[in-house]
Amino acid sequence: xxxxxxxxxxxxxxxxxxxxxxxxxxxxxxxxxxxxxxxxxxxxxxxxxxxxxxxxxxxxxxxxxxxxxxxxxxxxxxxxxxxxxxxxxxxxxxxxxxxxxxxxxxxxxxxxxxxxxxxxxxxxxxxxxxxxxxxxxxxxxxxxxxxxxxxxxxxxxxxxxxxxxxxxxxxxxxxxxxxxxxxxxxxxxxxxxxxxxxxxxxxxxxxxxxxxxxxxxxxxxxxxxxxxxxxxxxxxxxxxxxxxxxxxxxxxxxxxxxxxxxxxxxxxxxxxxxxxxxxxxxxxxxxxxxxxxxxxxxxxxxxxxxxxxxxxxxxxxxxxxxxxxxxxxxxx
Numbered sequence: 001x002x003x004x005x006x007x008x009x010x011x012x013x014x015x016x017x018x019x020x021x022x023x024x025x026x027x028x029x030x031x032x033x034x035x036x037x038x039x040x041x042x043x044x045x046x047x048x049x050x051x052x053x054x055x056x057x058x059x060x061x062x063x064x065x066x067x068x069x070x071x072x073x074x075x076x077x078x079x080x081x082x083x084x085x086x087x088x089x090x091x092x093x094x095x096x097x098x099x100x101x102x103x104x105x106x107x108x109x110x111x112x113x114x115x116x117x118x119x120x121x122x123x124x125x126x127x128x129x130x131x132x133x134x135x136x137x138x139x140x141x142x143x144x145x146x147x148x149x150x151x152x153x154x155x156x157x158x159x160x161x162x163x164x165x166x167x168x169x170x171x172x173x174x175x176x177x178x179x180x181x182x183x184x185x186x187x188x189x190x191x192x193x194x195x196x197x198x199x200x201x202x203x204x205x206x207x208x209x210x211x212x213x214x215x216x217x218x219x220x221x222x223x224x225x226x227x228x229x230x231x232x233x234x235x236x237x238x239x240x241x242x243x244x245x246x247x248x249x250x251x252x253x254x255x256x257x258x259x260x261x262x263x264x265x266x267x268x269x270x271x272x273x274x275x276x277x278x279x280x281x282x283x284x285x286x287x288x289x290x291x292x293x294x295x296x297x298x299x300x301x302x303x304x305x306x307x308x309x310x311x312x313x314x315x316x317x318x319x320x321x322x323x324x325x326x327x328x329x330x331x332x
Contacts, residue, residue, distance in 0.1 A: 060260060060290030061320055062088030062115070069093075069103035072110075078295055079110075081307075082317045084324065088152075090115035090262075090292055095123055096136050099143040099151075108149050115152040115198065115262070115292070120179070122165045125156070129178035137186045145192045154262065155180055157200035158230055160214040173216040180219040200228030200262045203247045213250045226289065227251050228262030233275040234302055235267075240282025248286060261291035265305025272307060273315040280319040290323075 061084070065074030069091035079085045089107050091100060093116055104114040120128060127133065144151050156166040159176050166176060180199075187195055201214035218224075229251070231243050244261065251259060261283065266275035283291055297304045307313055 058087075058289070059324055060088040060113075060292070061086050061324055062090065062260075062262075062290060062292030064090045064263070064292060064294050064296065066296045069100035072103070072106045074295070078307075081313045082320050084320060085110045085112060087112045088115060088290065088292055089113075090117060092117045092119065094118075095120040095128075095133060099140050099147070101143060101147050104147055104149070104151060113150055113152060115154065117154050117157050117200070117262075119156055119164070120166055125166055125171055125175040125179040129175070129182045131182070134186060137183060138190060141187045141190045141192045144187075144195060145190065148194060150194050150196060152196045152198050152226070154198040154200045154228060155183055157228065157262070158202040159217050160204070161202040161211050168212065176217050177219050181223050184219075184223045197223065197225045198228045198260065198262065199224045199226070200230060201247070201251075203229060203231035203244060204250060206246075214247075215250065215254055218254050221255055221257070224255065224257060227255065227257050227259045229259060230263035231261070232264055232294075232305065233266035233270045233279075236269075236271045236274070238270070238275075240278050240285070244282065244286070258289045259286075260289040263294050264291050265294045265296075267302050268304050268309075269302060272309070272312045276312065276316050277319055280323045284323070 063075055063078055063086040065078065067074045068089065075086065075089055089103075089112050091103060091114070093100070095118060099116065100114075107114045123133075144153075156164070156176060156179070158164060159167050159171075159173075162168045162170065165171065184197060199219065201217070202211050204213055205211040206213075229244055229247055231247070233243065248259065261279075264279065266272045266279070279291060283289075293307075294305050295307065297306045307316060
């Protein structure tokens with residue numbers, strides 16, 4: 001489907017799974033709206049063992065393009081349209097794929113940090129916890145350590161949804177937690193200190209318990225640095241508060257860790273310009289780290305996140321400039 005599929009056959013399952021996820025979630029939307037709610041951003045201070053947490057105060061404007069990690073062309077094209085390079089970029093990898101150091105280097109040269117969404121498609125998570133993939137994990141960890149700059153790693157994202165092999169109803173939360181903790185432990189035993197561990201969940205949908213509260217998958221505060229939330233604007237009636245607010249409330253009952261919107265987009269049918277402005281506003285209002293725009297189309301109009309309209313690009317450009325502008329110093 002995409003160039004990265006032709007180059008990496010072992011990744012072929014991932015885009016198909018992502019399309020299936022979007023299609024299924026879109027189906028959930030037609031039968032049940034996400035329950036509306038508003039949450040107040042937590043002001044709980046956070047301090048922990050990991051020195052990479054010094055990024056507090058940085059606002060992240062992130063981007064995913066489907067030609068990553070084998071090319072930076074899509075990111076550069078988007079950056080030209082919005083008048084700035086993103087300072088966060090992502091790619092998706094399967095377990096056993098090496099760390100994409102070349103892509104991370106391209107990102108670092110442009111002032112961006114790399115997020116690797118590492119997924120164990122059709123791999124029993126119990127086998128990871130039992131150490132059967134330790135050789136690979138040690139190799140990957142060594143590559144990240146040698147890279148030197150900060151890297152964000154997320155493992156088996158959206159585990160509270162039912163569309164992935166590692167997810168809800170397909171793999172037990174206990175197996176997920178054991179695998180997550182084991183991976184983090186392998187990195188720590190090798191002295192890797194430049195990883196930000198991002199625990200990424202899907203926004204909840206409590207109708208019929210379709211996408212439940214992610215608490216049962218929580219690995220524990222000592223194994224997580226940031227929390228990622230994935231959610232998309234499917235309809236014009238949705239707002240940041242209704243889309244992300246209930247999940248933020250649930251997460252804040254678990255941790256005061258910084259929250260990043262790790263995947264988001266607005267369908268063209270939902271009114272992209274208005275939703276982009278709402279997204280920037282919501283991230284500021286809730287005191288989140290930032291967001292990562294998923295600049296890719298699915299198989300139906302409701303999944304078309306890619307921004308094509310010049311007027312919408314202009315709105316994104318204007319809102320991004322305001323979002324990334326340094327806060328004025330407090331008056332004395």
